[in-house]
Amino acid sequence: MPQTAQLTVSDSVGLLVDADAPRARLAALRQRFGLQRLTTPPRCGFFLRLTAGGLQLEQAGPRAPGPIRVDFLAGTLAHRLRYGGGRGQPLARAVGMKAGSSPSIWDGTAGLGRDALVLASLGSRVTLCERAPVLAALLDDALLRAAQSTDADDWIQARLQLLHADSVVALEGLADGERPDVVYLDPMYPPGKSSVLVKKEMRALQLLLGDDRDSGALLEVALTRAARRVVVKRPRRAGWLSGAQPTVCVESKNTRYDIYVTLKG
Secondary structure, three states, X not given: XXXXXXXXXXXXXXXXXXXXXXXXXXXXXXXHHOOOEEOOOOOOEEEEEEEOOXXXXXXXXXXXXXXXXXXXOOHHHHHHHHHOOHHHOHHHHHHOOEOOEOOOEEEOOOOOOHHHHHHHHOOOOEEEEOOOHHHHHHHHHHHHHHHHOOOOOHXXXXXXXXXXXXXXXXXXXXXXXXXXXXXEEOOOOOOOOOHHHHOHHHHHHHHHHOOOOOHHHHHHHHHHHOOOEEEEEEEOOOOOHHHOOOOEEEEOOOEEEEEEEOOOO
């Protein structure tokens, strides 16, 4: 998710460590993502917990929902890979997947990594770019667990790369030979515009990161760096991002993919 105005919010999320959690993992998380260790759970708000089984996001309070974890090997993500519709699904068509063609993709708003995982499972190499430390740490943990699991397919390691960075800055810094075929953006959905916000994960991200304020700037940069197209995921009835009219759209029941063709000639 775009995060310029929200970094101070996500930076304030501390890390609580269970007694049986691996200490080497604690050191790596603190060094890479700048997470501050907690000695006791907070009374309110969000915090990360490192357990023997991995990293998860929790919300403090008597009526708080259960923990959130990114898991590439089980749960809803695994179900979506199995029954998502392959290259015929709207997401795949929107990024330009065709028989024998798997575009390279820069996911500029990686979030919880769901769409990136689907695209990688269909053959694309995907860079997950996420600058919110909390989300980047959860993605990093999911990739690490997948790498260590005997049940994981090799394509997860081969096709998914995590970059903890600001997509605007990182895209601008790419050499011409490093430009991705597709830049994919999934900005935070406007509050109240879609039933997706009733889901626990999306509601938590909205509370944690706040309003999306810089997706327009990200779209502007993406249009100059994508070799073939920019794809923006929107609620089906939402307006165009920053009022920019797309070249064409691909729609599903609740979602619309706005496609901005950047290939010249």
